[in-house]
Amino acid sequence: PYTISALSSCQLLPQGENLQDLLPKDIYRRLKRHLEYVRLMLPSWMTPEQRGKGLYADYLFNAIAGNWERKRPVWVMLMVNSLTEADIKTRGVPVLDLYLAQEAQRMRKRTGxxxxVEEQCHPLNRLSFSQ
Structure with a gap:
């Protein structure tokens, strides 16, 4: 829980700043339109297995793109890159590190x-717009 919370906080812009204030107006409008398109398409991108596991398109969209207007540009870019039909179809399948953590917990093994989070987050947050 700490890792998820710290990573979420690290992705956010400083208090009082929004993505709309940082991006050129045309790029911001295109981004907003694209996210609206993804929200509309998401139900058709989901697999029957995902629906069978109780995943809902709105929940999935909010889990991935929620609070996007408060995120730093580099994190929004990474988010947009993961909002493809192919990536959506794999959601709900644990990534390797999560799977291993769950297995370790099930086996009562210690993890580290x-x-x-800071070692992942800070270098990305230091990138300039041109980078």
């Missing part, structure tokens, strides 16, 4: 982190 290879890297801290």
């Amino acid at each position: 982190a290879v890297e801290k």
Whole structure:
């Protein structure tokens, strides 16, 4: 829970700033339109297995793109890159690190982190717009 919370916080712009204030108006409008398109398409991109597991398109969209207007541009870029039909179809299948953590917990094994949230987050947050 700490990792998820810290990573979410690290992605956010400083208090009082919004993505709309940072991006050129035309790019912001295109981004907003694209996210509206993804929201409309998401139900058709989901697999029957995902629906069978109780995943809903609105929940999935909010889990991925929720609060996007408060995120730093680099994190929005990464988010947009993951909002494809192919990536959506794999949601609900745990990524390897999550799977291993769940297995370790099930087996009552001790776990530790290879890297801290800050080691992932800070280098990305230091990128300039041109980078």
